[in-house]
Amino acid sequence: MNIDSTQARVSRRGFLKGASLGVGGAAITGLLAACGSSPSPNGAPANAAAHTMQSTPAPSGTMTADEMDAMHEAGVKAFVAGVKTEGQGNQPLAPRIENGVKVFELTCAPLSWEYDAGKRADAWAYNSQVPGPEIRVTEGDTVRVIVKNELPESTAVHFHGVIVPNKMDGVPFVTQPPIKPGQSFTYEFTARNPGSHMYHSHHNSTKQVGQGLLGAFIIEPKDKSKQPAYDVEYTLILNDQLGGFTLNGKGFPATAPLIAKLGQKLRIRYMNEGQLIHPMHLHGLPQLVFAKDGWNLPQPFYCDTLNVAPGERWDVIVDCSEAGVWAFHCHILSHAEGEHGMYGMVTALIIQDPAASAEGTSSEAQAAAAFAHNPFVCQLS
Amino acid sequence: MNIDSTQARVSRRGFLKGASLGVGGAAITGLLAACGSSPSPNGAPANAAAHTMQSTPAPSGTMTADEMDAMHEAGVKAFVAGVKTEGQGNQPLAPRIENGVKVFELTCAPLSWEYDAGKRADAWAYNSQVPGPEIRVTEGDTVRVIVKNELPESTAVHFHGVIVPNKMDGVPFVTQPPIKPGQSFTYEFTARNPGSHMYHSHHNSTKQVGQGLLGAFIIEPKDKSKQPAYDVEYTLILNDQLGGFTLNGKGFPATAPLIAKLGQKLRIRYMNEGQLIHPMHLHGLPQLVFAKDGWNLPQPFYCDTLNVAPGERWDVIVDCSEAGVWAFHCHILSHAEGEHGMYGMVTALIIQDPAASAEGTSSEAQAAAAFAHNPFVCQLS
């Protein structure tokens, strides 16, 4: 079964209510009621330090061990509760069909982008999203992308990894004139090579891509048997420009978790739109790497830490064989954690055990049970 | 058919005259007659800003969109016209034969290296080239390399990737004494492992390799059937030291394009002599990666962005199935483009369509047609 990503993106709160994660651990005392609190600039909730702490030796002269732990805890709780931020990137863009052509419209414009609660950066975005909306077509489709430029600079769109006729390649002064402020340009081509690709600016690109002009371009194979079977999929666009270290335009704790059920096959599409490598480490479960830049590998291989370089895409399958909340982050540790808690390129893969869920009589009872056993799950107020 | 790289390096102007690239695009107004103009320090022609521009909002407070575009355009035009710089690296070095031994002579000496028009850096070079001259032998050859040191420091040469007897390994105080200023040292070994290798200094190497003491060492297999068939080949030596970001010792727009005919198989030999990774992204056409560090992979794989780490070599085949001018660059965008235009690790793969060329009655007519249709091709003055 192939569930698309929009179906997979159920509400976290709804999910958590309906699941006992079966990860009962040691009892935690002193739980903060800090769910959803505003994180400070480095990822830890700003009000964490205001809580009463036990006294232990100061680890760095500036805070005690308990103070540090409280900040880390508050970040995790904020993530669990779901950090509310304005805007969500990588949302599916529905085409209109004109004479059999799938027509997508992209408008480039400035935007204030909230990459974490209360933290904003001046972005340039496609359709007010960072990353831009996901364009998804099927091999063989005729695709038209109409780009309108409402930026103060010229721009152009390159379909990174997609095989197109040269004049649709999006490189100003090489294959087309730049799209001046106020102008539009229409790209049209047949989607020939299936896989996980990208689109982004190819004009003044260090700045323009850095400011947010980037998105996923996915070509589904006509023959699904040419890819591994999977039940649920997520795209992870890695970045290190706008808003610092981000996954799909948000930094921890405002990142979204990946959610699957025990026994499901999960597909992850990695795309690096940043300037640094990001070796992505999934805890607990190996990743079966089966495609590079949209091309199936001759033989898939397993890993737990996948090094994704700028411009690369990698596709993996995770066999969700172990229930729990699995940390998932870049393993360049300074992209993921500081003294005030985790930040940046951190999320979690949550694998729900339906059998455990079935034990309760109601979703509320199940949620209560989960809260009692798993410190990861935040108390409802 | 295996055409060697010297045959492949035809003049760009000659090529462009003889080809209609078949990439007709939108009409371009206001073409600058800036072909061959001197680029400024960051890669954009210094005289670009002097052209009259339309008025559009200033994107950054310092220049208008049109001013920015003009600088980008001038860089592309300079590249097309061919930037004249002093010196060319990676030129084939003919051996003399002594009793069946192929003897190569390398002299290390200081040099002022012009890495882009009007931009120079104090280099240390082999035979006045950066990269040093290409040494190319055949598996089984007895090879002698006589190194003369005219530098103010001692040096030594390591044949990176080449299997040699330990005492020919080029590490001062480990396998040999350093070659003092004014001295010579003779390396001699049998070329055993075919593939794309390198040679470079192994003494005070951060500085000496950084200053330019590096080059390609290629061992052709005795049995050509042990490598994929190809029609044309290029070596791309990636660097990020002398002169900033360079391909074969030059930064865009002074980089040389790769040129092939429609339907040809192109082999690219990547070699990273820098200190940073460079994920090389070829537009339009996939790269079939078949060898790592000179060793054939058990199974080739496809990609469009190949991450090349310092010291690594990768060999790929590109099936030139789509005519046009394909941008080709490092996908760490700050290695390739700034507000003033593209720079550094940028070149293009130009794929000529002979059928399109045949339509004209003369090469001049074909060139005129190309100019009319493709803004990439610069107007002749």
Next chain:
Amino acid sequence: MNIDSTQARVSRRGFLKGASLGVGGAAITGLLAACGSSPSPNGAPANAAAHTMQSTPAPSGTMTADEMDAMHEAGVKAFVAGVKTEGQGNQPLAPRIENGVKVFELTCAPLSWEYDAGKRADAWAYNSQVPGPEIRVTEGDTVRVIVKNELPESTAVHFHGVIVPNKMDGVPFVTQPPIKPGQSFTYEFTARNPGSHMYHSHHNSTKQVGQGLLGAFIIEPKDKSKQPAYDVEYTLILNDQLGGFTLNGKGFPATAPLIAKLGQKLRIRYMNEGQLIHPMHLHGLPQLVFAKDGWNLPQPFYCDTLNVAPGERWDVIVDCSEAGVWAFHCHILSHAEGEHGMYGMVTALIIQDPAASAEGTSSEAQAAAAFAHNPFVCQLS
């Protein structure tokens, strides 16, 4: 035959005495009697500059070529002689057996760590070792790790790459409470997936792993036929935090060489616990890469430069077919060498030729022969 690493770690001096390395080279004049001298902060012996030098032109205005060479030579000689430093990381940790469970104890505490002779850094260490002690078990073992925290901060241990139940995953506030100063925590799980793994802090990890809270966790396969055969093995833990660039917690010349006999198969387990990539280049002999993150590759491949990203592990086999002293280092040259000599991520693979050794009548005679022929081998005083 599978010799474990403790057997393989014979004394260098003992080894060198018993071996004629068969790498006779050019005569070296002016050998310094600097063996074992204290290196200065950048890796070159502090007393190197005090030796009388010939006069040659100053390469950088600060020292002559001879002065520079002497510093490089002294570094190599110090390495050969064996730099004495306090503490050695990655030592096998013997478990005690309780009811069939292998029980390991780790104590986290501050430590002054001597990463090179006379150079110290304030570390946080497991059992006073950087890297922490090697934990080695067999697939199917029940493993218990008792962690005692004597640090001023809370901590937690993540078994990186090891498949464990979620509650044993070591992520504070997600799978367990943090281990407060003075507290202990017990991890217990069955070792399911064989291979080269790691353990390290997962709390305030940029600092805690950076300070030294890291180590190797190796799971031997129950069925040895599922891995290539080898005679000797080494683990190389790459790092770029505590003490700069290090291999197993020490920087050149205090790094330990890898030692094997001609004809042996050598297994190297690479583990990157740093924040940067390290493309490890072995001179002279190819590396057959057969596993990534502990998982066998579907087909091994050869290379000479293996790019290891943070969090990754790679396993390779080297067929020791060529006697000699082979330089072995990170090929980001600034991680390995400066004007004052080699430093940081540099070691050597020493391949002994038993036939050459047999020529002498005593190990002393063999050592003397080696000294006469190989400048790498330091004179005995």
